[in-house]
Amino acid sequence: MKLTQAVHYRVEQFVRALTAKHAISEQRVRRAADILSPEARALFVQQAPQDQRHALDVYETLVARGHTDKDLLTAALLHDVGKAAARIPVWQRAIFVLAEHLAPSIVERAAHAGTLRRQGVMTTYANHAEIGARWAEATGCSELAVELIRRHERPVDTRQTECERLLAALQAADNVS
Secondary structure, eight states: OOHHHHHHHHHHHHHHHHTGGGGOOHHHHHHHHTTSOHHHHHHHHHSOHHHHHHHHHHHHHHHHTTOOOHHHHHHHHHTTGGGGGSOOOHHHHHHHHHHHHHOHHHHHHHHHHTOSTTHHHHHHHHTHHHHHHHHHHHTTOOHHHHHHHHHTTSOOOOOOSHHHHHHHHHHHHHHHO
């Protein structure tokens, strides 16, 4: 993706984040959350509005593409839940995401070395997949759903196993949402 396209996409993402509350209807949440246990639903609602909206978009993309696997759909709704551990204002998140795209190695080193001003928040944000996987596991989500959450940002080298095929589908939906 070219730099101008990436910046344009991130600006659109920022605007969607600012308007997220208005795009989350009770009907959308109810339809999607029916597949979650009460404990997993509680995790879903802990997410910031922009993350709830994104999760619903990913879920609905998968459903529109014909996916019915409960573990995959659960992972769609909870894949970014670990971000709830680091409450970051929308504008700061936008800056972090842009910096992550433009200079990922610098942001990664700074977050883990403690040189960023809000190092704890950035480290939490950078590790949200593992945090979310642990939370999902604690609420009784299946091993497969937990693994999909844990690996949702890691590249899929092959599609030989069911987990890899589902992970590729989750990532494809995540990338367009």
